[in-house]
Amino acid sequence: MQQLKPESRIWITGAGSGIGKALVERLAAEGHQLVITARTSASLEDLAQLSEERILAAPADVTQLSELQEVAKKVEEHLGGLDMVILNAGTCEYLDDGQVDAALVRRVMETNFMGLVNTLEVAQPLLKNSAHPYLVAISSAAAYSPLPRAEAYGASKAAVSYFMESLRVDLAAKGVGVSVVYPGFVKTPLTDRNDFPMPMRISAEQAAADIVAGLKKGQPEIRVPRLFVAMLRRLGRLPFFIRTRLTQRMVR
Ligand SMILES: NC(=O)c1ccc[n+]([C@@H]2O[C@H](COP(=O)([O-])OP(=O)(O)OC[C@H]3O[C@@H](n4cnc5c(N)ncnc54)[C@H](OP(=O)(O)O)[C@@H]3O)[C@@H](O)[C@H]2O)c1
Numbered sequence: 001m002q003q004l005k006p007e008s009r010i011w012i013t014g015a016g017s018g019i020g021k022a023l024v025e026r027l028a029a030e031g032h033q034l035v036i037t038a039r040t041s042a043s044l045e046d047l048a049q050l051s052e053e054r055i056l057a058a059p060a061d062v063t064q065l066s067e068l069q070e071v072a073k074k075v076e077e078h079l080g081g082l083d084m085v086i087l088n089a090g091t092c093e094y095l096d097d098g099q100v101d102a103a104l105v106r107r108v109m110e111t112n113f114m115g116l117v118n119t120l121e122v123a124q125p126l127l128k129n130s131a132h133p134y135l136v137a138i139s140s141a142a143a144y145s146p147l148p149r150a151e152a153y154g155a156s157k158a159a160v161s162y163f164m165e166s167l168r169v170d171l172a173a174k175g176v177g178v179s180v181v182y183p184g185f186v187k188t189p190l191t192d193r194n195d196f197p198m199p200m201r202i203s204a205e206q207a208a209a210d211i212v213a214g215l216k217k218g219q220p221e222i223r224v225p226r227l228f229v230a231m232l233r234r235l236g237r238l239p240f241f242i243r244t245r246l247t248q249r250m251v252r
Contacts, residue, residue, distance in 0.1 A: 002134040002177025003218035009079045011035045011071075011126075013062055013119055014089030016043035018188025019138065022208035023086060028054050030212075035075050035082075037062070038089065062089045062115030068122040075126055082126040084134040084215075087116045087160075092190055094149040105152040112156035117163070127176065134177040136215065137164045141184045141229045145236030145243065148251045168220070180221055181211055184228035200228040 010027060014020040016038030024036055028051050035056045036044050044057035058074050060067035075082060091111045093104050116137060127133035140157040142150050161180055168178035185191055185201035207224045214222030223229035235243060 001218045001220070002132050002175070004084065004134065004212065004215035005132050007031055007033070008083040008132070008134075009033045009035075009075075009081065009130075010084040010086060011037065011075065011082050011119075011123060012086040012088060013037045013115070014138075015047065016040050018190055019183065019186055019204050019207050019211075020086075020088045021047060022204035023088070023211065024055065025050065025205075026208045026212050033079055035071065035079070037068075037071055062119055063110045065118050065122070068118055072122045072126060081129045082123060083130040083132055084136060085119065085123040085127070086136045086138070087119055088138040089115050089119075090138065090190075092153045092193075094153065095151050096149070098151075100151070105155075108152040108156050109159070112153070113159045113163070116160055120167075132177070133175065134179070134215075135164070135167070135171075136179045136181065137161075138181045138183065139164070141182050141223070141232045143182065144229070144233040145247070147247060177218060179215060179219060181214070182221060182223045182229050182233075183207055184223075184225055184232065186224070200225055 010032050012020055012023055012034060015024050015036035024034055024047055028034055033054055035058050036047060037058050037060050038044055039059060039061050041057065041059040044059055048055040048057040056074065056078055058071040060071045062068065091108060093108050095101060137160050139161045142154040143157040143161045146154055164178055164180045171178065185198035186204055186207045187201050188204050191198060202225050210224040211222055235246060
């Protein structure tokens with residue numbers, strides 16, 4: 001098990017808005033050294049203004065391995081390595097009426113799953129010299145229970161969770177910590193696009209505070225907000241016919 005230690009060197013993807021941005025604000029205020037990545041450089045440059053000596057803007061598309069390798073070079077140059085990677089970059093698109101759209105599914109999987117895998121491949125060598133190497137993936141409460149319209153998004157996040165859980169087992173002997181974060185609804189540009197009710201939605205700042213608190217304790221699974229995510233987790237564990245009945249009621 002690892003824990004977030006003071007003055008860690010942290011790479012955060014998807015740092016330009018929402019949960020990633022709120023994590024940057026909190027972690028920078030606590031004195032960590034941050035490398036922040038997203039595709040839109042302007043949002044990263046704005047955030048880097050918070051602290052020029054603590055935040056390095058390093059734009060990249062997580063679906064492009066070569067762009068991530070450029071970020072790795074910057075990390076080597078500026079920080080000499082990393083202690084933590086927060087794999088947060090993500091997107092969400094829903095299917096309509098159960099109509100499968102392979103291009104949509106590919107887009108979501110490419111960013112949410114392959115983007116995470118690409119980042120891990122590039123980041124792993126950078127963690128080699130850390131005294132407390134720690135990988136953190138932002139999954140979703142949707143990974144706990146199949147939900148309507150979430151075929152692509154839920155599958156991508158279930159893949160993220162499985163991958164990270166598996167990696168935890170393989171890396172435990174090497175002392176690399178792994179935490180998986182399960183957010184429920186958090187108010188961000190991603191959920192502002194949703195046109196359905198989002199019970200117990202919390203602010204990105206609250207989500208970041210809860211995530212950081214979980215990382216300081218080294219919790220392997222971090223659920224935010226706890227009650228709503230616990231409810232979805234329970235739903236996912238109900239016998240199949242009860243779960244299906246309940247989730248069918250959510251279909252519009
Ligand atoms: N909000 C929620 O309720 C909720 C719930 C469960 C899980 N999550 C997960 O939390 C994470 C953050 O989501 P959020 O709600 O904070 O969304 P958001 O505000 O839309 O932020 C997503 C971030 O990811 C970046 N990004 C997207 N595609 C990228 C790519 N190909 N390469 C690099 N960066 C990319 C975006 O910047 P650019 O567009 O500039 O690249 C942005 O900085 C996601 O993994 C999401 O699935 C969110």
